[in-house]
Every structure is written in structure tokens, then in C-alpha cells.
Amino acid sequence: MTRTVPIIRALGVLLLAQFAATVPGSAQTPVHLTVQVIHASNTGSAVDPALAKIRSQLGSMKYSSYTLLDTRPFSTAVGGKHAMPLPGGKTLDLYPYGLSGGSLELMVTITDGSKRLLDTTFRLANGATILVGGPAHADGVLIVAISGSF
Amino acid sequence: MDPRECELIEPALSALADRELFGPERETVAGHVAVCDACRRTLEDYRVLGTAFREGIHAGSERDLSSITWPPRPEPAPRAPSRVLTRWRRLIYDVTRWVDPWPVLAGAAALIALVLGIGLIQPAREPANAVEIERVDAAGPVMVIPGNGGRMTIIWLFDADDQPDQTPTPI
Numbered sequence: 627m628t629r630t631v632p633i634i635r636a637l638g639v640l641l642l643a644q645f646a647a648t649v650p651g652s653a654q655t656p657v658h659l660t661v662q663v664i665h666a667s668n669t670g671s672a673v674d675p676a677l678a679k680i681r682s683q684l685g686s687m688k689y690s691s692y693t694l695l696d697t698r699p700f701s702t703a704v705g706g707k708h709a710m711p712l713p714g715g716k717t718l719d720l721y722p723y724g725l726s727g728g729s730l731e732l733m734v735t736i737t738d739g740s741k742r743l744l745d746t747t748f749r750l751a752n753g754a755t756i757l758v759g760g761p762a763h764a765d766g767v768l769i770v771a772i773s774g775s776f
Numbered sequence: 777m778d779p780r781e782c783e784l785i786e787p788a789l790s791a792l793a794d795r796e797l798f799g800p801e802r803e804t805v806a807g808h809v810a811v812c813d814a815c816r817r818t819l820e821d822y823r824v825l826g827t828a829f830r831e832g833i834h835a836g837s838e839r840d841l842s843s844i845t846w847p848p849r850p851e852p853a854p855r856a857p858s859r860v861l862t863r864w865r866r867l868i869y870d871v872t873r874w875v876d877p878w879p880v881l882a883g884a885a886a887l888i889a890l891v892l893g894i895g896l897i898q899p900a901r902e903p904a905n906a907v908e909i910e911r912v913d914a915a916g917p918v919m920v921i922p923g924n925g926g927r928m929t930i931i932w933l934f935d936a937d938d939q940p941d942q943t944p945t946p947i
Contacts, residue, residue, distance in 0.1 A: 683928045686921075729908070736933075744933055745913040754906030760918075760933030 655704050657722045657730060660773045663696040663712060666759070667766025680755055680771055687759070689766065704730075713763050715739065718770060728752065730774045736761070750774045781808065782815055789815060793822035 664677065666689040673681060674694040684692050700708050700720065708720045716738045724731035729749035736744040736758070743761060750756060752775055759769035785808045791797050792805050809816050861869070871877075907929035909920050917934040 683930070686930070731910075741915055742913075743915050744918070744931070745911075746931060747910045748929075749908040749910065751906040755928065756907045757928070757930045758933070759930065760935065762935055 655725055655776060657700075657702050657704060657706070657774065657776045659700040659702065659708075659720060659722065659732075660771075661696075661698045661700070661710060661718065661720070662694060662771040662773075663698075664769040664771060665693045665695050665713075665763055665766055666769050667691050667693075667764065669765055680757070683755065683757060683771075684769070687769075691766075692769075712736065712761075712768060712770070714761070714768070716743070716761060716768075720772070722774070725776065730776055732772070732774065734758065734772065736770070752776055782812060785809075785812075785815055786818065789819045790822050793819055793826055 662677070662680075664674075664684075666684070666687060668690050670691040673684070673692045676694045676697070677684065677692055681692075695713060696710075698710050700706075702708060702722065704722050704725055706722065710718050710720075712718050716736055719733075719735045719737070721733040722730055723733055726749070729751050731747065732750055733747045734744065735742060735746075738761075744758065746758075748756060750772070753773070755771055755773040757769055757771050759767055761768045785805055788797060788801065788805045789809070792802065792809070797805060809819050907922075909929060909931070912918055912920060912931060914933055919930075919932040919934070921930040921932060922928075
């Protein structure tokens with residue numbers, strides 16, 4: 627009797643660990659985010675070949691030139707916070723905070739110093755891309771494309 | 777002694793030994809036995825045999841039978857439940873008497889296979905919206921532009937310097 631109790635406890639711990647490892651949306655679920663920083667302008671008519679995947683989405687904007695300034699992949703997990711600098715002293719913060727219904731729940735903020743330009747939360751399907759544009763940069767605007775796979 | 781007279785008397789000797797003869801018949805038989813040695817011996821044999829028979833019956837009647845036990849009769853085994861003709865079994869039995877079930881079962885199996893096959897060949901559904909905006913807070917005006925059947929979304933931030941013709945158009 628005295629031996630069976632520790633064995634039962636050990637089995638319970640193992641089951642809980644297994645359960646935590648298999649529950650969708652847990653902190654162990656790997657999340658891959660890709661952030662592309664694009665400069666859009668009406669100077670020229672070149673579209674960066676690296677933007678081929680989202681070219682159809684960019685076509686809805688009235689700019690003639692799209693240049694990829696930076697690509698930053700993030701291999702993280704739900705609950706991980708990441709920040710990356712944007713041109714012009716701005717900062718992009720990413721916070722994947724959950725998985726629900728097959729979609730990644732993501733919070734994104736763009737700040738310019740102490741000024742918060744954008745604070746949004748959205749759900750991103752696997753492989754989907756969201757575009758955030760508008761901040762002025764050089765002779766055009768910045769567009770941030772955020773893609774997620776998990 | 778005339779043998780024919782002995783043949784006539786002999787069947788009555790047993791009755792005489794058992795004292796079942798009366799009247800003239802008894803006198804006739806007894807008179808013959810008195811003069812016939814063979815029939816007298818036969819009568820003695822009947823009497824001895826009758827005495828032994830009665831004693832055997834008497835001894836048997838006084839025997840204690842209470843100690844005699846027979847093996848108990850085995851209880852009949854209860855009928856297996858599966859063999860009990862329940863209401864449903866009776867219904868199935870009645871139906872199958874008049875309808876051959878195999879074509880019906882084959883048709884049902886084909887229908888199930890057809891439904892499953894249609895379900896398998898249907899293309900996987902894509903999510904209605906690849907991006908679902910829950911909340912947007914911005915320092916200035918903002919426009920959320922869903923397009924391409926919900927498979928893409930653009931969040932556009934406006935500054936005071938933005939020109940109206942620079943905003944994206946929904947598709």
C-alpha cells in the first residue's frame with residue numbers, strides 16, 4: 627500500500643505532463659512569425675521579387691514601387707514577446723498570446739518613441755498574412771506584413 | 777388313479793391351498809387329494825410356496841424405507857436469454873419470414889458508403905476569414921480593409937499628411 631501511492635502520484639504527474647504537452651494553445655506550441663518591412667512609394671515601378679507571395683495583396687494599394695527593407699523570422703511560442711525596430715525610430719512589438727479555433731491570437735503594437743501609433747489584437751489563420759500600412763517613410767509609406775504558421 | 781381326473785383337479789389345487797374353495801367343489805377336490813398321492817404332493821408344494829411368498833411379503837412390508845434416498849432430480853437448466861423470443865426477436869423473425877433482408881442490408885451499406893464517399897471527396901473548408909480583427913486602437917484615423925473573400929486584411933493608419941488618393945481600395 628505504501629508503495630502504490632508514490633507510483634500512482636508518478637503516473638499522475640506523467641499524465642499531466644503529457645496532457646500539457648498535447649493541449650492546443652499551450653506554451654509549448656511552436657509559433658513561427660515572419661515580419662516583412664516594405665517601403666511603398668510612387669517612385670519607379672519596381673516590385674521586389676521577394677514580395678511575390680503578397681504581390682496580389684499589395685496590388686490593392688495605389689503605389690507603383692514596393693521595396694523589401696527587412697525580413698525578420700521569429701521562432702517563438704505562445705506567450706513569447708518580441709520586438710523589432712522599424713525605420714524611422716519606430717518599434718514593432720509582437721505578442722502571440724494564444725491559439726484558439728485553429729487561429730493564432732496575436733497582439734501587435736507600433737510605437738514611435740512614447741507615442742503608440744497602433745495597438746491591435748487579431749486572430750491569424752495558419753499561413754495567413756496581415757498588412758499594416760500607413761506610417762510615412764521617406765517619399766512613401768511603410769507597410770508591415772505579418773505572417774504566421776503554427 | 778385316473779390321470780384325466782388329476783388333470784381336472786390340478787388347476788383347483790392352488791385355490792384349495794389358498795382356501796379359496798367352498799362347498800361341493802372343495803369337497804370334490806379334497807376327496808381327490810385324499811386318495812391321490814401325486815395331487816397331495818402338489819397341494820403341499822403350493823402350501824409351502826404360498827407360505828414362503830406370504831412371509832416374503834410380510835418381511836418386505838416391515839423393512840425401513842426411510843434410509844433409501846434417490847439422487848435428486850436435476851433441476852432443468854434455465855433457458856439461455858439469447859434463446860428467449862423477445863419482442864424484437866419476434867418482430868425480426870416475423871419480418872424476415874416475409875422479406876429477404878439481404879437486399880435491404882446491401883442497399884443500406886451502399887447508401888452509407890455513398891455518403892461517406894461524398895464527405896471524403898469534398899475539399900477541405902478554408903476558414904471564413906484568415907484574419908479576424910478583434911480590436912484596433914490607433915493614434916489617428918485607421919481603416920480596416922477586408923478583401924479577397926476574407927483571406928486578406930489591411931490595417932491602414934492615417935496621418936494628417938496622408939493624401940486621400942494614397943489609401944488602398946477594397947478588393
